[in-house]
Amino acid sequence: MKINLKHLIIFYLLSLLIYSCSSTSVNNPEMEDILLNMPKINPFMIQSDSISYANWLNRKLPNGKNIIEPINLILIDKNSTNKDSAINKLHAIMTRIGFKSRYGHTGGYLGEMDKILFEQQPSQKDMAFSDFMWIFSNNHVRIFGPYTKSKYNYWIASVSREKGISHNYISFSNARDTLVKYLTLHSNAINLGPYDLKNKIDDANTSSGDHDGKAIIILY
Amino acid sequence: MKKIFIIISIFIITFSLKIYSQETKSYINIQIEGENKAITGNYKVEELQWARIENPQLPEKASIGLLTDPPNKKLPFDIAFIVANMSGGEIIEGEYQAIKVIGDIPQFELGKNEGFMTIVVNNSSIPRNEYYTSEGKIKINKIEGNNIYGEFDVTLISANDNSIIYAKGIFRIVL
DSSP states (O other), X not given: OOOOHHHHHHHHHHHHHHHHHHHHHHSOHHHHHHHHHOOOBOSBOBOTTSSSBOOGGGOBOTTSOEEXXXXXXXXXXXXXXXXXXXXXXXXXXXXXXXXXEEESSOOOOEEEETTXXXXXXXXXXXXXXXXXXXXXXXXXXXXXXXXXXXTEEEEEEEEEEEOTTTOOEEESHHHHHHHHHHHHHHSSOEEEEEEEOOOOOBOSSEEOTTOOSEEEEEEO | OHHHHHHHHHHHHHHHHHHHHHHTOOEEEEEEXXXXXXXXXXXXXXXXXXXXXXXXXXXXTSEEEXXXXXXXXXXXXXXXXXXXXTTSSOXXXXXXXXXXXXXXXXXXXXXXXXXXXXXXXXXXXXSOOEEEEEEEEEEEEEEETTEEEEEEEEEEEETTTOOEEEEEEEEEEEO
């Protein structure tokens, strides 16, 4: 078979098409912009005293270690133009995906980005976003922000799963992955993949449980 | 002869293990009637875990509850209930008044024996349809070693659409 100019043009166009399709997730300019502006995140949830890290009400893991509660989710709101609209949009999306603001969880925690402390959403006493009432084993999340940087509103969050009634720790990873699944399934949010916060802890006294050290970035 | 003996032994061991495993499981036998046809019927719920409220201000055994965990994929609903001795003592045999739950907050009153039940319909719709007790009784008939036997007859109302269902049945909690 002779290769002529026509074949070369078709080959070039096909290559261009394949490249443009495959590069949307890897070389997304928006992703580059998000990462460029990513704040320096304190990788653990902070207690209301703004000094100590949250430790699951001082309860221990079955191996006797203290629990430290990691940041394992980063939410990025690209449209809200002020704090109130960002908060309203956050509550709307969480309600839509089945994680409404629910009673039965300790609250008032803090999150830190670029050395600035941010209050928890939901902000009401004894509340967190959760998929089931506290009598059932549930996934729940406390979210901190918004921190507006460049054109983005950054939120950081700690997602966990607890046993119903007793509120004992079950998992960080399963809870995060479940929430990410619901966000991408029931809203227009996009999973941009993991961001290494290097907050997997397992020393002699303290553990971040089954957390893998990474936060998933969600864009909405 | 030896082979027959081995076969009979295996049969006896297997059968005994089966009986033993049945005896160590918590269960709820429940009949649901009312306005939500998706969950009406008779069910045996077996994938259950028990738990107590862990609160420094309450005695360790002041409450006991049972919940489907992990979420039940075989039944059209998940169920949980709890009873509590609000006098500060341990759980005892007797009746526990079913109380209302408003905004996920059970309306417990100090000094009473009370409890509540929640039924969540399992389907893909969000928000999930959640039922909470509005009235009725949960009764602990017998506490015997690690076993708690009881019954219930309660009315539940949906927080989403105000539909009403009626649930009655028996339970066994194996601690």
